[in-house]
Amino acid sequence: MTGSIEAMNGTxxxxxxxxxxxxxxxxxxxxxxxxxxxxxxxxxxxxLTRTFTRRGAPFDAVSHVNLAIMPGEFVAIVGxxxxxxxxxxxxxxxxxxxxxxxxxxxxxxxxxxxxxxxxLLRNRTIGFVTQSQTLLANLTVLDxxxxxxxxxxxxxxxxxxxxxxxxxxxxxxxxxxLDVADLADSYPRELSGGEMRRVSIAxxxxxxxxxxxxxxxxxxxxxxxxDLVMRLLRERADAGTAVLMVTxxxxxxxxxxxxxxxxxxxxxxx
Amino acid sequence: xxxxxxxxxxxILALAxxxxxxxxxxxxxxxxxxxxxxxxxxxxxPQNTTQKAEALLTDGSPSTFYFTKDIAAKVEQADGIxxxxxxxxxxSLAAACCAEKLQIIGYDPATDFVIEPWVASxxxxxxxxxxxxxGANVNVSVDGTVELYGRTWPVVAQLANTGTSLDNSVFIxxxxxxxxxxxxxxVAKRVMPAEYADKAVSTVLVKVAEGxxxxxxxxxxxxxxxxxxxxxxxxxGGITATTKTALNALVTYLAVFVxxxxxxxxxxxLAVFASSVxxxxxxFASLRILGATRGMLAGILLRxxxxxxxxxxxxxxxxxxxxxFPFSALIGRQLQLPYLQAPWPAVLAVMGxxxxxxxxxxxxxxxxxxxxxxxxxxxxxxxxxx
Numbered sequence: 001m002t003g004s005i006e007a008m009n010g011t012x013x014x015x016x017x018x019x020x021x022x023x024x025x026x027x028x029x030x031x032x033x034x035x036x037x038x039x040x041x042x043x044x045x046x047x048l049t050r051t052f053t054r055r056g057a058p059f060d061a062v063s064h065v066n067l068a069i070m071p072g073e074f075v076a077i078v079g080x081x082x083x084x085x086x087x088x089x090x091x092x093x094x095x096x097x098x099x100x101x102x103x104x105x106x107x108x109x110x111x112x113x114x115x116x117x118x119x120l121l122r123n124r125t126i127g128f129v130t131q132s133q134t135l136l137a138n139l140t141v142l143d144x145x146x147x148x149x150x151x152x153x154x155x156x157x158x159x160x161x162x163x164x165x166x167x168x169x170x171x172x173x174x175x176x177x178l179d180v181a182d183l184a185d186s187y188p189r190e191l192s193g194g195e196m197r198r199v200s201i202a203x204x205x206x207x208x209x210x211x212x213x214x215x216x217x218x219x220x221x222x223x224x225x226x227d228l229v230m231r232l233l234r235e236r237a238d239a240g241t242a243v244l245m246v247t248x249x250x251x252x253x254x255x256x257x258x259x260x261x262x263x264x265x266x267x268x269x270x
Numbered sequence: 271x272x273x274x275x276x277x278x279x280x281x282i283l284a285l286a287x288x289x290x291x292x293x294x295x296x297x298x299x300x301x302x303x304x305x306x307x308x309x310x311x312x313x314x315x316p317q318n319t320t321q322k323a324e325a326l327l328t329d330g331s332p333s334t335f336y337f338t339k340d341i342a343a344k345v346e347q348a349d350g351i352x353x354x355x356x357x358x359x360x361x362s363l364a365a366a367c368c369a370e371k372l373q374i375i376g377y378d379p380a381t382d383f384v385i386e387p388w389v390a391s392x393x394x395x396x397x398x399x400x401x402x403x404x405g406a407n408v409n410v411s412v413d414g415t416v417e418l419y420g421r422t423w424p425v426v427a428q429l430a431n432t433g434t435s436l437d438n439s440v441f442i443x444x445x446x447x448x449x450x451x452x453x454x455x456x457v458a459k460r461v462m463p464a465e466y467a468d469k470a471v472s473t474v475l476v477k478v479a480e481g482x483x484x485x486x487x488x489x490x491x492x493x494x495x496x497x498x499x500x501x502x503x504x505x506x507g508g509i510t511a512t513t514k515t516a517l518n519a520l521v522t523y524l525a526v527f528v529x530x531x532x533x534x535x536x537x538x539x540l541a542v543f544a545s546s547v548x549x550x551x552x553x554f555a556s557l558r559i560l561g562a563t564r565g566m567l568a569g570i571l572l573r574x575x576x577x578x579x580x581x582x583x584x585x586x587x588x589x590x591x592x593x594x595f596p597f598s599a600l601i602g603r604q605l606q607l608p609y610l611q612a613p614w615p616a617v618l619a620v621m622g623x624x625x626x627x628x629x630x631x632x633x634x635x636x637x638x639x640x641x642x643x644x645x646x647x648x649x650x651x652x653x654x655x656x
Contacts, residue, residue: 136557
C-alpha cells in the first residue's frame with residue numbers, strides 16, 4: 001500500500017507532524033479535564049486526512065475531516081461510492097492509518113496504539129458491521145456471533161463456563177432481536193444475503209461496544225428487515241452507544257440524529 | 271481442497287525423504303555389515319575368479335571355483351602373513367530348503383578367523399563333521415536340519431541377517447566337503463571331480479601382520495612362484511570397489527532424486543500457500559475487524575500449517591514404511607547390492623526427522639502468508655477479497 005505511514009505499531013511518522021499529534025492529543029486531554037460537567041465525545045476526528053496514490057498522482061480519499069460523536073449519538077454519513085466513507089470509518093476503527101490528523105476513540109489516539117491495544121479496542125470498544133459478508137464459513141451462525149467474545153478468552157464480565165453460557169445466551173438474544181434465532185445452528189452458506197447481514201449486526205453488538213460502526217447495514221435488506229435493524233441501532237444509541245453509520249438508504253437516514261454528506265473526501269452537514 | 275492439496279504435497283515429500291533415506295541407510299548398513307563380516311585383509315583366489323569371489327561376498331550368485339591345497343599351502347608361506355585360513359566354495363543346485371541356489375562354504379575351524387568370530391554370538395561350540403551352520407535365509411526344518419543332496423544335515427546354529435549372499439549360505443568344516451561332493455554325485459551332477467574333493471581350496475583368507483599392507487603381502491605371494499601372479503587377489507578391506515562404486519552411484523542418484531522432489535515440493539507448497547491467502551483474505555479481514563491481533567492470525571496459520579506438516583509427515587512415513595519394511599528382501603535382491611535393515615533406533619530417528627522436516631516445511635510454506643499478514647495496513651490487502 002502506498003502512503004507515507006511507515007510505522008508498524010505506535011507512532012505515525014512521515015507526512016504526519018509529531019508536534020501536531022501531541023498538541024491535538026494534549027488539547028483533547030485538556031478539554032476533558034476542563035469540561036467535567038459535559039461528557040467527552042466518544043469519537044473525535046481532528047483534521048483527519050488519508051492520501052492514496054492513483055496512477056502516480058496523490059489524492060485525498062479523506063480530506064481534513066473534523067467530527068465529534070458523543071456517547072448515545074447516532075450519526076449517519078451519506079455520499080456516493082468512492083467518496084471516502086469507508087476509508088473514514090476504517091481510520092476510526094484503526095484498520096487504516098491516517099496520513100495526517102488524529103482519530104481519538106474512547107480517549108485513545110487510534111494511530112498511536114500498538115497492535116494488541118488496537119486489536120483490543122476493536123474487540124471491546126468498537127463493533128463493526130462491514131459492507132460485505134464477513135462471516136466465517138466454517139462456523140455456525142451462533143459461533144460466528146459469539147466469536148468476538150472468545151478472542152481474548154472470555155468477556156471482561158466473567159470467565160469460565162458461566163461466562164461462556166452468558167455469552168451464548170447473549171448471542172441467542174441478539175439473534176432473536178434480529179429475527180434470525182432459528183438459524184443459530186446453520187452455516188453462513190445456508191443464509192440469504194439479508195440474513196447474513198443481520199447475523200453480522202448481532203456479531204458487532206456481541207461485546208456491547210461503546211461505538212458501533214456500520215457500513216451500509218441495510219444494503220441487502222427488505223423494508224421489514226431494514227426497520228428491524230434500524231430500530232435496534234436506535235435502541236442501542238438510546239442506551240448510550242455511539243453509532244456511526246455509512247449508508248445510501250434514505251429510509252435509514254430518518255433514524256439518525258445527525259446526517260453528514262461526504263463528497264470527494266470532504267465531510268459536510270447534509 | 272486446499273488442505274488436501276497441501277497434505278498430498280507434504281505426504282509426497284515425507285515419503286521421498288523417508289524412503290530415500292531408509293534405502294541409503296540400509297545400503298550403507300549392508301555395506302558395513304559386509305565389511306565387518308569379511309575380517310580378512312586379503313583373499314587369494316584362483317585365476318580369473320576375482321569377480322566371482324567378490325560377487326559371493328556381496329550379493330551375487332553362488333559359484334564353485336578352486337585351486338588345490340598345495341598351492342594354498344605355498345601361498346601361506348609368504349612374508350607378512352599373520353594368519354591364513356582356507357575356504358572352499360560350492361554352489362548347490364536349487365535345494366528343498368531354499369528359494370534360491372545355495373552357497374556351501376567349507377572352512378577350517380582350526381585356522382578360521384573370519385567365520386567363527388561372527389558365529390560366536392550364536393554358536394560357541396565346535397562345528398563337527400557333517401554339521402552345518404545356516405545363513406539367515408536358509409529354511410531350517412523344525413527338527414533343526416536342512417535337506418541337501420538327498421541327505422539331512424543337522425544345523426547347529428543359524429546366523430543373523432547380513433544383507434549379503436552369505437545369508438543364502440551354509441557353512442561346513444573342510445572335512446565335510448568330500449561328503450558333500452559325494453552326496454551331490456548321488457543325486458545330481460557332481461559339483462567337482464572326486465579327486466579334487468579333499469584337496470580343493472577356493473580361497474586363502476589372509477590377515478596381514480602388523481606393519482604390512484595387503485598389497486605388499488600380495489606382492490610377496492607373487493614373488494614365491496612366477497605362476498602366482500596369475501592368481502586373483504581380492505582386498506576385502508577395500509573390497510568390492512565395484513560394489514562400493516555402484517552403491518555410491520545409487521546413493522547419489524537417490525540424494526539427487528530426493529533433493530529434486532523437495533525443491534519441487536517446496537515450490538508447489540509456496541504456490542499453494544500463496545494462493546490460499548487470496549482464498550482466505552476475507553476470513554483474515556473478518557478476524558482482524560473483530561479484534562484479532564496479527565499474532566493471533568499468525569498463530570492460526572502456524573497451527574494449521576504445522577498440523578498439515580505433521581499429518582503429511584506421518585502419512586508419508588507410513589506409506590514408505592509399507593513399501594520398505596515388508597519388501598526389504600525383494601529390494602535387496604533387485605538392487606544386487608548388500609542391503610540390510612538398519613537398526614530400529616536409527617529407523618525411528620529417521621522417522622522422527624522426516625516428520626520434523628515435514629512440519630518445518632509446512633511452517634516455512636506459510637511464512638509468505640505470515641509476511642503479508644504482518645504488514646502494516648494488512649487490512650487493506652485483506653479486504654481486497656471483499
